[in-house]
Amino acid sequence: MTIYDLYGSMSEDMAKAKETLEDALEIDFVYKESGYYGGEYFFFGERGKENFIIKRNIDPIDGEPAEMKFPGSKILFYVNDTLRASDIHESVALKAKGFTLLIRKEM
Numbered sequence: 001m002t003i004y005d006l007y008g009s010m011s012e013d014m015a016k017a018k019e020t021l022e023d024a025l026e027i028d029f030v031y032k033e034s035g036y037y038g039g040e041y042f043f044f045g046e047r048g049k050e051n052f053i054i055k056r057n058i059d060p061i062d063g064e065p066a067e068m069k070f071p072g073s074k075i076l077f078y079v080n081d082t083l084r085a086s087d088i089h090e091s092v093a094l095k096a097k098g099f100t101l102l103i104r105k106e107m
Contacts, residue, residue: 003085006103007092008057008073017054017075017099018042024095025088027052035060045080053078070102 009017018029029042029052037053038060045051057065057076065071077099079088085104092099 002081002083002107003079004081004103004105004107005079005085005089005101006067007077007079007099008067008070008102009075009077009098009100010072011098012056012074014040014042014054014056014075017077020096020098021052021054021077021092024091025052029054038066048081050082050084051080053080067102073100073102 011017022028027044029044031040032043033040037055038058039056041053041055043051043053054075054077055066057067057070057073059066067073067076079085082088089101
């Protein structure tokens with residue numbers, strides 16, 4: 001069973017969010033741009049396997065929050081298709097101050 005987690009941060013500083021999560025998870029995100037994700041975003045992993053995305057909470061079409069249930073979260077951190085959700089959550093909780101778990105989905 002894989003897990004999909006969504007974390008949010010009230011900070012608007014994407015560079016700081018990237019740095020904080022890289023330090024907490026001991027990984028290196030890659031800078032990317034996509035209209036689908038609302039412009040710049042950061043990615044780690046492989047599509048179709050465990051991967052992480054950091055993006056702004058902005059819908060590129062209407063400028064509204066991409067995650068409407070969480071308008072206060074300016075930056076979103078998606079943990080996709082993982083078997084390590086508990087370990088990742090522990091690292092984020094201890095080392096990535098400002099990020100809060102918003103949703104967990106088990107598939």
